[in-house]
Structures are given as C-alpha cells and as structure tokens.
Amino acid sequence: MAKTTNVNAGDLNYDKYADKIYDDDIRRSIPGHDKLHKEIINTFREYEKHHEVMKILELGIGTGLTSEKILELIPTASLTAVDFSEQMMSGAKKRLAKFNVEYLLGDYSEMNFDTDFDMVVSVIGIHHQKDEGKKLLFSKIFDSLKTGGVFIFGDLVTYKDKHKAAVNDSRHYHHLVENARDEKSLEEWAHHHKFLNLLAPLEDQTAWLKVVGFSNVEVRYEYLNTALIVATK
Numbered sequence: 615m616a617k618t619t620n621v622n623a624g625d626l627n628y629d630k631y632a633d634k635i636y637d638d639d640i641r642r643s644i645p646g647h648d649k650l651h652k653e654i655i656n657t658f659r660e661y662e663k664h665h666e667v668m669k670i671l672e673l674g675i676g677t678g679l680t681s682e683k684i685l686e687l688i689p690t691a692s693l694t695a696v697d698f699s700e701q702m703m704s705g706a707k708k709r710l711a712k713f714n715v716e717y718l719l720g721d722y723s724e725m726n727f728d729t730d731f732d733m734v735v736s737v738i739g740i741h742h743q744k745d746e747g748k749k750l751l752f753s754k755i756f757d758s759l760k761t762g763g764v765f766i767f768g769d770l771v772t773y774k775d776k777h778k779a780a781v782n783d784s785r786h787y788h789h790l791v792e793n794a795r796d797e798k799s800l801e802e803w804a805h806h807h808k809f810l811n812l813l814a815p816l817e818d819q820t821a822w823l824k825v826v827g828f829s830n831v832e833v834r835y836e837y838l839n840t841a842l843i844v845a846t847k
C-alpha cells in the first residue's frame with residue numbers, strides 16, 4: 615500500500631532541536647495550544663469520573679508535553695507511546711522517566727495496535743496524513759479501543775467554508791509573525807505550515823470518525839485552525 619504519511623521525521627523542523635526548545639516553540643506556533651491542553655485535561659477528568667483509565671495509546675508523543683499532563687493526573691495508567699522521531703522520543707523518555715511508558719519507534723500509519731485501550735490520544739500530528747491515511751487511521755484507532763473507550767484528538771484543521779478557511783489561515787500566519795521566537799523560527803514554522811501540513815476540513819474529519827463507527831463525536835474546542843475532537847466508541 616502507498617505511504618500515507620507525507621513526511622519523514624527528519625523533514626520536520628523540530629526534529630533537530632526537540633527537547634531543547636520544542637515546548638516553547640510549539641506553544642508559540644500553534645494558536646490556542648495551552649487552551650487546547652486545558653480542554654484535554656478537562657475531558658480526561660470527566661472521563662475518569664466514570665471509567666477507570668488504565669491503558670492509553672498516544673500517537674505522536676513528541677517530547678511528552680501532552681502525556682506529562684495526562685500522567686500527572688492518572689499516574690497509575692500505562693501508556694504506549696508512538697513516534698517516528700528518535701530525537702523527540704528521547705525528550706519524552708527523560709521527561710516521563712517516573713511513569714509506566716512503553717515506547718514504539720516508527721510510523722503509526724504503518725503499525726498495528728493492541729485492541730484493549732481505554733483511551734487513544736493524538737495531539738498535533740495526524741495532519742501529516744493524506745486524507746486516505748486519516749480515514750484508515752481513524753478506523754485502526756476505533757478497532758484499538760474497548761467499547762466505551764474514547765479518542766482524544768487535537769489537531770490543526772481547515773474548514774469546508776472557503777471564506778472561513780482563508781481567514782483562519784491568514785490569522786494562523788499572523789499568529790506566527792506575532793509569536794515566533796525569531797526570524798529563523800518564523801521561517802521554519804511558516805514553511806512547515808505552508809508546505810508540510812495537510813489540513814482536512816473539520817466537518818469531513820468528524821464525518822469520517824462517525825463512518826468508522828464512533829457513536830458520539832463532539833468538537834470540544836475550536837480556535838482558528840486548532841480543534842479538539844472527542845470521539846467515543
């Protein structure tokens with residue numbers, strides 16, 4: 615089957631500096647990154663009230679920024695963490711040393727997962743899948759969850775409404791100009807957004823999640839191109 619990921623780890627600007635300045639850079643570069651994470655944690659708290667979260671799969675762990683917040687909340691959980699960047703993963707290994715984490719190095723679109731996860735999390739990564747890859751991955755995520763399990767999916771998206779899509783994209787670039795660490799960083803993140811990100815409309819992605827079988831698909835956060843979708847099996 616043709617490759618569905620549009621980049622290799624080494625094509626991504628943060629692959630070379632990962633744990634040194636990644637956290638600061640990603641927060642500067644993704645509009646609403648902090649609020650997105652607040653909403654993820656709120657979702658976790660709500661879910662945890664009704665279920666005992668034991669087994670979590672994270673696709674694209676990066677330096678462990680998202681997972682640290684989750685594991686601080688549920689330190690007894692076991693996390694399976696996937697990333698294709700050795701550099702990013704080495705940041706996560708240092709940061710999450712005290713937690714129960716299994717690390718899998720590789721492209722998640724080419725992997726098979728266990729089928730007994732309570733939760734699958736992916737934040738700011740699936741936009742490197744072509745549309746076909748997104749649909750296939752959603753289906754694999756559905757299969758990897760227990761009944762009642764939840765997929766917490768934060769990402770950059772676009773919109774079917776072309777006016778909204780164009781305005782949001784302009785504001786995304788404006789955000790980069792206003793917040794980039796320096797000129798070099800602006801150049802790298804603007805290049806990343808313009809040439810490497812494959813954003814799919816939010817409306818399509820929620821529909822694809824329903825098609826693969828998720829019974830409840832809710833958009834919990836939207837700010838410019840940043841969105842949080844919570845899908846329950």
Ligand SMILES: C[S@@+](CC[C@H](N)C(=O)[O-])C[C@H]1O[C@@H](n2cnc3c(N)ncnc32)[C@H](O)[C@@H]1O
Nearest residue numbers: 619674676680697698699702721722737738739
């Ligand atoms: C931008 S980071 C996000 C980290 C963190 N969740 C955050 O919000 O800052 C996304 C990670 O996904 C990884 N990634 C992207 N596509 C991937 C793929 N197909 N397979 C494995 N890892 C992937 C990248 O290497 C990167 O470390």
